[in-house]
Amino acid sequence: MLTPHRRFGYKLSGYFMEYGPIEAGTLDEAKAKIRQKLGVNRLPSGLQVWDLNERALARWRVDQAS
Secondary structure, three states: OOOOOEEEEEEOOOOOEEEEEEEEOOHHHHHHHHHHHHOOOOOOOOOEEEEOOOOOOOOEOOOOOO
């Protein structure tokens, strides 16, 4: 039985741009697809991945100044 695909977004630490959607059945599958897309063996530290059903993708999101 096929698992319905969900859509995920991701954002690299220190960057303003959010990317997606990545279609995958689970969060782990989405992370594997992101690793493949970035061409890395390990995801960068601080990478944020979320389900787009929980929070929409904002293409230009400005981080709060510290």
